[in-house]
Amino acid sequence: MKLPEDLLRMIEEDERVLWSGRPEFKPFILKSMGVAIVPILFIVFFGSFFLYLKIPFVLPVLIFMIFWFGILGIMLLKSILYPPLLWRNLYYVITNKRILVRKGVVGIDYDILSLEYVRRAYIDRGLWDKIYNTGTIVVEAIGVTPVRFYSILDPLEAHKKLLEALRESETRRI
Structure with missing residues (x-):
């Protein structure tokens, strides 16, 4: 998936994108x-x-x-x-260091969460998610509201990439 130019500029030199995506339109709406x-x-x-x-x-x-x-x-x-x-500007990125969420209706806002603060990540699937084979990934961290990746196609794959990034982040800290 092609990322917007502003998100590409936010990714640092030693950072690599493990997963990127955006919500599926129908279940999100x-x-x-x-x-x-x-x-x-x-x-x-x-x-x-x-x-x-x-x-x-x-x-x-x-x-x-x-x-x-x-x-x-x-x-x-x-x-x-x-x-x-909102859907027009909504993108999710998981790198080996951070989670980036780009969103906004008129202006563009960014939620940036360092992986070292993440305490829990899980998948939430509601009725529309089951019908359209999507899911919402919820990332809970210390001191901030949970970051949510709404209506992601194949949420298990994105969750797997997130867990890989979290494991890699833990080994870097040790």
Whole structure:
């Protein structure tokens, strides 16, 4: 897989890429669509509730509806628009020294985790992962939030490469 130029520039001279990848599009998007169900149900239920009871649209009721339906609308848009925009810039890299995650919607952010701080790495597989044969690799480290590689195709191979890098990192420290 061809890495973006900015990620290639971040890799040091004595560092080598063991694995690189990005999320599979369909399972990555479908995982976030589950969140969209909640606002849709509330909008349909309460919208029909207000219409059925024929509640007059006086100013307090109108302000209440605009406020809460606005919040639900924002939740709905976030769960539908954010994942495809994030996917465009999402790349994962495992080197013999670090884990790099490139992400962002408007700007590009980088999560960089040195392998010496990693304490545990495991694979998480949900419903969409089982359907599309993907998985999420979760890397837990000291003092930071876990780094997640979402919707990776063949997560066992990526996990194996990560464990190799961790073993190599441990032998370098000794």
